[in-house]
Amino acid sequence: MSRNGDIRGFWGRSAASSKPSSSQSKPGPSLQPAPDLQLPDSSPRTPPKPTPKPRDRTDEIKGSDDEGDDSDASLESISAFIVRKKGPAPHQRDHNLTTTPKAKRIASTNLKSPLTIQPKHKFDLKYLIDHARQSDRAEESARRADDYINQGDGDDDDDHNEHLKKVQKDPVLLEKTAKDLLDSEEQDAKGGKLMRAMHRTKADESRRLHYFFDLEQPLVKPPRSQFPRKAAKGRWQCLANSRTRDQTVILGLPHTIASKGTALPDELFLWVLDEVCVEKNAQLRMQYCNLVILCRDSIARLVTDAQLYSMLERLGGPKYSQGRKGAKLQSLPKVENPRRRKDWSGLVTFLGLLERMAPDLSTPTVVEAIQLLIRMALDPVVSTTVRGEHVAAMDALIMALAKLGTREWNKACKTISSYLYDGVSEPLHQVMPIAHMPKAGVKALDLRRRMAAVVLFRDPEMGGRPVDSTLTLDGITDRLGEADFRVRPSTDFDSLRALVMLLDIVIGSAGFLAKKQRSTGVTPPATANAGAANADREAADRRFDADIDGLTYRLKMVHDKIHDSTLLSRKIAKASIDLVAKRLTYAVRTRPPPKTSIFDSEPKEDASLPKQRDFMKNWAQKKAERNAAALANGNGDVIHVKA
Template structure:
């Protein structure tokens, strides 16, 4: 007999259609396999060809391939392409303040005066004996007794500082020069400083206006160079800065500014530290009446020597900001480089530069991003603009209550930040394009710094319910509202609790009745006090009445 299915049997229902899920899984597998085949085809078409037999593979390629092989070789080609981009054709323009093929000079023959007693302590004997004589302090006593050194010996000691092989001898000879202020004031001329620069390998010593040639060179162009003589000379110039003639100090500062154009000062920590100390010591010795003219001459010199912003930015990055003079000079240089006008350096930047001028400068082709944009130059130009803006002190508010001037200043800051954000948005840094990535990160950093540090106050958050001009109207109505609240609280009626307390104080004190002492329940169950409206409730009620009226 056939069995009939009950109409009440429960038929299972799946939450998902298993056939549809299986179909989707097969489709995903096919798409993934197709994608892998396409990637493999692209990888084979872009892979470098196998070197021919007998071809020489650079050592850096093989070394980097071995390094990356630990990661199954997935990034080997990326690293090798990065190395190939680091060749001379991909280097930025660089200025070399020192000779690239410089050979250390030999010591010169001492003058006849140095061969006689008591100066023979500096010349006779081997190097160890001369060092012992210097460390003993006898030559310092001789200099003190004779109030200095003869001119030939003084010049010979300066020459020995440039060629001495021993650190001890170099240091003691510098200390010997320091205790001769009269010879420093009379003999340390710009010509003498030029001869010292040549002695330690400076290429161009004439501080004259005119274009200086730059080239693309390797990063390690000074590899193996001994910078101990340069460090010793910089330390000596720092110690004798106050005794130098004024013209020598001006020439020295210009020389240091041009030296800072060489990237060597930035990448060498020891030179950078000594450079900052020397620069701060010398720049504060310039008289105030000579300051504006010196700044103009220095800015005009550097502006005419170099046209590339990548080279100019090196000097600005080397200048110390802890010194007010150096900070002021850095900002004047930045304004000169930004507007290509050395006449702006005659006065303080806050007197000649405004934020609207800087915003207009951003509209020039130099700051427009396009196919022909040099992003290394754009990055340097944005950094120079940031130094020109500085802390934003480009206008002086008339008074603390001048809210209109403050609002206008903040509006200019917001417009400047918006222009920078537009440059950031237009910069496409996808792919292995390091110059684009660096430029975009610098633009973003400057934009955020301007927004959060140059504004006089934090930017107010906007709401969808805000009305145009609402903030200005609120600031205008704020004094009237404050006066209204002061008068409102000043006319407040006295509290009933306070009035009852004053009445009890006025009444004569009465003795408590004996019946009150006999009832202990009065202490355990105090009588409930009449409810009295508190001060806050009165304020609320009064405000309701005022609003209703």
């Protein structure tokens, strides 16, 4: 290099001399690094942002897969082995512009993504093991129960059934059996719960019902009575032809003949009574009823209790038995949803016809018909299907009896009340016909109270006398103190509720208390002024209210003794008692009880409170003296006792 030359030539020759030939410096294809590991330039500047280009749907985005940094980047992508069949060639990007600097790439290898998906099992093995163990224990318990039930001799079923009945009736044996079904480790924890569940779900054999109608499904075509052809003579010959008989009755020709004064033969009258309940045609049933009502003389002579039972027997009712008086009515175990598809149109027709025939029936037949309806009221079908028709028929029959207060009336009431008392034994069933009695009318209310008094006080003689003349406050108080009104662990709360309903019916408006107050009061002379009469009346009202408060207090005592638990029968019994107490307080009492407020004067102190305070004070003082004496000279004794 010359002395006066340009210094830049030195650098140019050095660079040219140090630059290797392209043939020597060009590495082979096997030594060329992968595009992802290509080193960037020495300057760490950020490359310029490339202009966006359209991306094909088959392009592969770098870093989109959840691959760790330890993946082998030297391997080629699997897409290189896939031959593209259609479409343009994929776009080749410049790796110098898209490659991350090495320093940043290495630093990022020490970090882990927070979005790493942790493996989750579909089922927890520990839970599956516990579930399998519980299932095995349940199967083992069921197997032991089956073995215990079947442990009797297979040849002697009677002994086996007796053994099961013995287990059910003996509480100790039942508890032992229940605990035997559990494992030893579960006896203390679940034995009590199992026993309570068994007691709540135990079948109660006393819950039986009196079914008036047959529980079996009725026949599609019940047997029909044969038409009396010999009686169809004269004007009634229009009914002889069987083809035109129904159309003749529907058109009202027999009704027109009877309204003209021509009597219907007895054979035809009885045939109509037999057909009226089983006839499917509603128009025929209506015309039959209209024809029967026109024959008033035939109703009084031919309609008897036997005929009424015969009409209901075609609907599934009981057979008539002449010697049934005084006998207990048969009860059957309770059946869920009996007679689902039975047609009760015939029963509705019977009750409607009985209501219309009531004024023309004889007095003995009326009494028998009332007893028939009382027996029918024991069947649940009355309260669910024909409640209104039953009440209307009963009201019409009661109105057909003798006048209220007469000897015949008292005799009829005694007969009807004795029939219910002798035929039904449980209060829960005895209250059902009384509850279905009509509640409007003086005669109906009097008969209703007499029936309730006979059942409540177990005295058939009370049915022959008015209730207000025989009932007293002391008698009711004594009745509330008897065993069936006492709340015990073995109390049947359904029966208690029935007794409370009977008591409510018997008390009524408490006329017997008002009568007693009027009789005990002093009648002022005729010359006395109106102020004295009002004062006596107010005094009688205060005594009456005091007696009502006494009855309410006795009912409240029974109410408070009932432990309100999850049993529905207890809740209903408490609600029934509370309802009666509120009725006496706000409906029977002459005036509502006075309300107290903070501005009222303090009530008078009870006379027994000072005596009770002195007793508690003396008891506490004596106890303190005994404790002090024990601490003073009884330390050794105490230590000796502890030792």
